[in-house]
Amino acid sequence: MRTDRACLAAAFAAALTAPLAAQEVQGTQDPLSAIEWLEDGGAEQMTPLQPPEPPVADRVARPEVESRPLDAPGVEAAGLLPMSVTGLPPDLWSESRTETLVPLVAAVDPAVPALSALLFTLLLAEADPSQGPETEVSLLAARLDRLFDEGGIEPGLALIERAGGTASPALFTRWMDFALLSRTAENACRALERQPALSEDLATRIYCDARTGDWEHAATVLGTAEALGRLDERTAELLARFIDPALADGASPVAVPPRPTPLEFRLFEAIGETLPTQPLPVPFAVADLGGTSGWRAQVLAAERLARRGALSDNRLLGLYTERSPAASGGVWDRVAAVQALDEALESGRPDLVAPALRQAWSQMRSAGLLVPFSRLFGPRLAEVSLEGEAAGLALRAELLSPEYEIAAANVTGTDPTMRTVAAIAQGRAPEPLPDAPRLAAAAEAWSGTEVPRRLSEMLRAGKLGEALLRAIALFSSGAEGNHGDITAALATFRAVGLEDTARRAAIQALLLHDEGALR
Structure with missing residues (x-):
């Protein structure tokens, strides 16, 4: 089929090269919009070929048509980084x-x-x-699954939206998982409302019914699913409390599964039983970066994502320096060390930078964050005249930064x-x-x-x-x-x-x- 489409595209392009050259094409357009009489009511002016017949329907629903240029890549070819960026x-x-x-x-x-x-x-x-x-969309699905596992929720969500989250039920399932963790499930639920065949998962459909405002239908489907044994006890209880919060009054907390799904995670949050993300897999850490979690939870989540390369260095630094730590030990020692080094570098005083660097290096190494740390501070440390152990650490930081080739010229000794x-x-x-x-x-x-x-x-x-x-x-x-x-x-x-x-x-x-x- 791919070859047939390629041949069709080539033939179509060859036949229409001259006319298309005189037209202005602005991105991808619905092909139906190019036929003016479909939009301005001109169809009513056409003379029917046969005598009119009695109507067989009381309304006309215009179907949604998904369009793509003939030379556009297929679903599997979708990506966020073009060849001009990757060099691949x-x-x-x-x-x-x-x-x-x-x-x-x-x-x-x-x-x-x-x-x-x-x-x-x-x-x-x-x-x-x-x-x-x-x-099949199995390679794209595998790419999305790996992005999910690495905590790359934002780029993964952008990739699946570029490919088309409604292209298949398999892609929609992944779209829903990414959207739930990024707090953007509304669009996915609206898509499911328009195309119910995208998911046979009753929990997802009940949740989306409620999210889109159809609470009565959500309750009806939930009751039917429970009666037929189509939902496990935990999921049914979570959905019931989500639909009717009064059910949670005086009730015992819902038992927490060892590995909750993104939907279960959001349902626990919605009923007031928010789960901590630290014991959960890396992708759930993204949920703590939305601004509703405490500062400590945000920093810990950022560190987990930064270790996997799923968070920018500047965002990590921004969280480290957001405010003064109110306690000591653990993550607060790292926050204090990074802030002390940042302030020392601002002062430009080697006598302040040296001890701050030693402390920060030790803290960031124990946290597995030396490379992000070095990318942030390596070039700045190179501008300070340090001696002894501090000079050695500054040189290592610069070698671990993008300026490694410049730093290499300063390596001496045996x-x-x-x-x-x-x-x-x-x-x-x-x-x-x-x-x-x-x-x-x-x-x-x-x-x-x-x-x-x-x-x-x-x-x-x-x-x-x-x-x-x-x-x-x-x-x-x-x-x-x-x-x-x-x-x-x-x-x-x-x-x-x-x-x-x-x-x-x-x-x-x-x-x-x-x-x-x-x-």
């Missing part, structure tokens, strides 16, 4: 099989933030669909880790290669190492996306001790032009495990 070709997935890519997307586990960023890029890139039946990192930051291998296996494995990728045969064959076959996913997995294997896999992964990234990704990944892997840095 449109055939990123097209030579691979969907059934091969789906488990890869679900299983790959980036070992360092640089590869988390690459994974997000792959998930959000515009690209031609993979090979598989056109009726420390093997810093010497190796400095060479990699400048795109070369140190001479001689270091003795430590981890250092040597990273450095060898810049000494002429070839891409592994299996990945090389994938690249020759045009399976770039699949090769990159496997390279990310290889790097994770190397980080766990199979050092040769680090070399193979980095060589692959370099071979396909991802030099910056390769350097960042190597630098992060070495510095984040450097025993010489302050803990």
Whole structure:
């Protein structure tokens, strides 16, 4: 069918090139709107071909028509990042099989933030669909599921809306989950009201009936579903209290499931039994960033998302510096340390910056947030004249920042880790290669190492996306001790032009495990 559509589009474009060249086309339009008489009542002026017949209906409903330009990408090709942004070709997935890519997307586990960023890029890139039946949306579904698992609720919601949340029941289910956590379920519920076939889940339909104001229908469906045993006891109780809050008066709290769904999470909140997000999977942390949670909950949620690369550095810093901490210990110590460093850098006094940096570095390292911290403060620290241990930490922060190549020129001494990192930051291998296996494995990728045969064959076959996913997995294997896999992964990234990704990944892997840095 895809080939037929392509041929139709080509033929149609060839036939109409001259007329269309004289027209102004402003984005995607409903094709029916181009037929003026459908809008101005001109149809009534047409002469019927046969005598009029008695009416068979008392009203006419004009169906909703979803339109798309003939050259627009299909659902599976949807993305937020165009090729001009990612640098990735449109055939990123097209030579691979969907059934091969789906488990890869679900299983790959980036070992360092640089590869988390690459994974997000792959998930959000515009690209031609993979090979598989056109009726399926399994790769897009897998991309959305992975974005959800990583806490990428906002980009995931934007992606599914770009693809069309009503394109299939499978996509609608995901749209609903993303929308519930982002507090934007109204649009999804309105879509379900127009197209009931999008979901057979009774809990979702009852919830949406209530959200769109049809409380009586919601109550009727709930009663029927309970009578037929179509809802479990917990869900039925949550929906009943949601529809009629008076039922909660004097009643015992509803038992909390070990892994609530987004709908259950929102229902608990709606009936006044809000669940804490810390024990829940990462995507639920997004719910604490909506402004209704306390400051501590917001900071903890932001930290969880920042570790996965699902929150911008500036948003994390904004929450850290929002107000003065009212307590000490745990997260408050991190907040105080970041604020103290920020204030010290504003003063420009090295005697204040040095102790503040030591404290902040220790706090952020223990929280697994050194890379976001370094991106925020590394360039600023480079402008301060520091000495001793503080100078070493400032240099490491700059190496973990986008300014790593500039920082490399300031590396001196014989420390093997810093010497190796400095060479990699400048795109070369140190001479001689270091003795430590981890250092040597990273450095060898810049000494002429070839891409592994299996990945090389994938690249020759045009399976770039699949090769990159496997390279990310290889790097994770190397980080766990199979050092040769680090070399193979980095060589692959370099071979396909991802030099910056390769350097960042190597630098992060070495510095984040450097025993010489302050803990």
